[in-house]
Amino acid sequence: MALFDVLAHSQSFLLLATGLLGLLVGSFLNVVIHRLPIIMQRDWQSQCNELNGINNPQPTEAFTLSRPCSRCPHCGHAITALENIPVLSYLLLRGRCKECKSPISLRYPLIEALTGILSVVVAWHFGFTLACAGALLMTWALIALTFIDVDHQLLPDNITLPLLWLGLFFNLFGTFTSLNSAVIGAIAGYLSLWLVFHGFKLLTGKEGMGYGDFKLLAALGAWLGWQFLPAIVLLSSLVGAVVGITLMLLKKQQQDQPIPFGPYLAVAGWLALVWGEAINQWYLSLSGLA
Numbered sequence: 001m002a003l004f005d006v007l008a009h010s011q012s013f014l015l016l017a018t019g020l021l022g023l024l025v026g027s028f029l030n031v032v033i034h035r036l037p038i039i040m041q042r043d044w045q046s047q048c049n050e051l052n053g054i055n056n057p058q059p060t061e062a063f064t065l066s067r068p069c070s071r072c073p074h075c076g077h078a079i080t081a082l083e084n085i086p087v088l089s090y091l092l093l094r095g096r097c098k099e100c101k102s103p104i105s106l107r108y109p110l111i112e113a114l115t116g117i118l119s120v121v122v123a124w125h126f127g128f129t130l131a132c133a134g135a136l137l138m139t140w141a142l143i144a145l146t147f148i149d150v151d152h153q154l155l156p157d158n159i160t161l162p163l164l165w166l167g168l169f170f171n172l173f174g175t176f177t178s179l180n181s182a183v184i185g186a187i188a189g190y191l192s193l194w195l196v197f198h199g200f201k202l203l204t205g206k207e208g209m210g211y212g213d214f215k216l217l218a219a220l221g222a223w224l225g226w227q228f229l230p231a232i233v234l235l236s237s238l239v240g241a242v243v244g245i246t247l248m249l250l251k252k253q254q255q256d257q258p259i260p261f262g263p264y265l266a267v268a269g270w271l272a273l274v275w276g277e278a279i280n281q282w283y284l285s286l287s288g289l290a
Contacts, residue, residue, distance in 0.1 A: 004143045008128040015120050018136070023086035025140050032145045033111070034127075035065055036156055043255025050133035075100035086101040086112040115143055118270070125274050135273055138163065138223055142266040143217065149262035155212025160219055167222030177225030185221025187227055190214045213261050220269040231279050236261070236268035 009013045034054035034205055042063065049055075062068070070079040077099040083089050092111040097104060118139050141163045149155050164186060171182035193214045200208040221229050244259050 004128075009245070011124075011127070014123050018123035018132075019116045022116035022136075023112050025119070026115030027084065027086045029106050029115060029144050029147075030111055030138060031065055031163075032144050033151070035063070036158065037148060037152045037154060037164055039063060039065075040154075040156060040158070064188075072097040072100060074102040086116070111143065115140065116281075121274060128174065130170070131175050134166070134175055134223075137166060137241070138273060139270060142270050146263040146266045149212070149260040149266075153210070153258060153260045155210065155262045158217065159211060160215040164219040164222045166216065167224075169220055171222070171225075176223055177227075177241055181225035181227065182222050185224065185226040185229060186218045188226045189221030190206065190218035192220065192229065192233070193217050209261050213265060215217065216262055216265050216269075220265065220272070224269070224272055224276060228276055228280060230270050230281075231276075232265065232268045235271065236264035239267060240264040255258045261276075 007017060010272060035272070069287070070084065075097060077097055083093065083098060087109045090104060090106075090173065093104065095104050095106065102215075113182055122135045122139055123132055126135055141159055145159055145163075167176075168186065169183055171177055171179050176182075177185070189274055193209065196237070197207065197209055197211075197214070217229070217232070220232055222233075238258065240261060243264070249280075
């Protein structure tokens with residue numbers, strides 16, 4: 001109880017504690033981003049083999065989010081706890097494996113730092129409230145989804161569906177919006193992109209996005225309510241178009257190469273979570289409705 005009192009009455013301590021928690025969660029998110037798609041791929045392969053009657057011996061070593069321990073991909077050196085301190089270990093090791101001196105991807109500490117920073121922003125905005133707890137869970141899920149989609153063009157149901165149900169759960173208490181608005185938001189979020197998908201496919205014969213995008217927008221609607229969906233879609237489309245055109249101009253993206261839409265939805269959804277009212281006013285002014 002004493003810790004709760006300190007967190008409730010000292011913003012500085014709340015921000016510090018949330019930042020440290022965010023760094024630790026960011027380290028775990030690195031594991032999720034790397035391992036979850038592999039786990040899913042192995043599970044799909046196992047199911048396909050079973051359906052085809054192919055003998056599929058189980059690997060000798062379990063592969064989960066917790067096992068085996070993290071290792072250097074170059075020399076197999078097991079990463080110790082002291083070598084796994086978020087951001088700090090990377091700096092102390094100068095970005096190289098302790099054993100073989102192979103470079104460690106800068107992405108790991110960047111994701112840890114990003115998670116820590118966004119967690120602090122959430123705590124600063126919401127304070128020590130139920131909304132802060134919910135917003136932190138949403139933030140962490142969106143970070144994981146963003147980088148998995150960038151890597152694999154995949155938005156796993158393992159994350160999007162629990163995220164949707166969590167949004168409805170928090171809004172049972174009116175945490176971010178009313179329950180009616182949350183339920184309508186979930187339905188409208190899914191159906192809006194579902195209709196766009198099938199309309200595009202009917203006109204062009206091609207699939208313009210994946211079903212994971214429908215589920216992610218449904219989850220954002222469940223958290224924030226249907227009122228924020230137009231602004232989220234508009235903002236994510238604008239950012240996606242700018243990034244896509246920029247990458248093509250820099251010749252880092254082929255015109256026929258698909259661009260994952262999930263990261264732009266995630267960014268727009270997080271911005272709406274923290275600065276939703278201002279974004280909605282901007283959108284209404286832009287559309288001439290206010």
